[in-house]
Amino acid sequence: MTKKQIALSAVEALKKEYPDAICSLVYTDPLQLLVATRLAAQCTDARVNMVTPALFERFPDVRSFAEAEPGEVAEYIKSCGLYKTKSRDIVAMARAIEENFGGVVPDSLVDLITLPGIGRKTANLIMGDIYGKPAVVVDTHCIRLTKRLGLHELKDAKKIEFVLRELLPPEESNDFCHRLVLHGRAVCTARSPKCGECCMNEFCRKKI
Secondary structure (H helix, E strand, O other), X not given: OOHHHHHHHHHHHHHHHXXXXXXXXXXXXXXXXXXXXXXXXXXXXXXXXXXXXXXXXXXXXXXXXXXXXXXXXXXXXXXXXXXXXXXXXXXXHHXXXXXXHOOOOOOOHHHXXXXXXXXXXXXXHHHHHHOOOOOOOOOHHHHHHHHHHOOOOXXXXXXXXXXXHHHOOHHHHHHHHHHXXXXXXXXXXXXXXXXXXXXXXXXXXXXX
């Protein structure tokens, strides 16, 4: 099978296995997803979801975050790790959204990555989940699973993103990445993948 054929087969197999391809972070608006994703760096989504209700109650919009002191934000997110850096980024990010984008979270990758603390992974997540644009969210699960499938031999997330953009149907790419996360947690784990239970074992290069 070609890499394109493997990618298309993976899309269909994961779609059957995980019909509901949703982000595990809980949010109600673009800013909340942006903040939650920043908090999720080196932290579990479950922990972030425990922290954000109180955080978003105290800071319900861009302006309240922009006017906040990083130290106060930090008090709400200590259990997420790296809380001093994350709190500074969140406040600076909100101020940039206020000053440069009229208080609205931008919808393009070029604009999103200008925000403090926001890289391509988060920018793609916002573009895909919030604005419905073709997006490839390259996280650790995506890197591991797509390499095992034989779609690349790369380590650099940006290069992997461009490879996957060429292989995946644009309308499927965002959901595909969400499903990789679900599959990476449940079956294709880092240390002991359950190849015998995998819906992709017929064409996965690691299995073959």
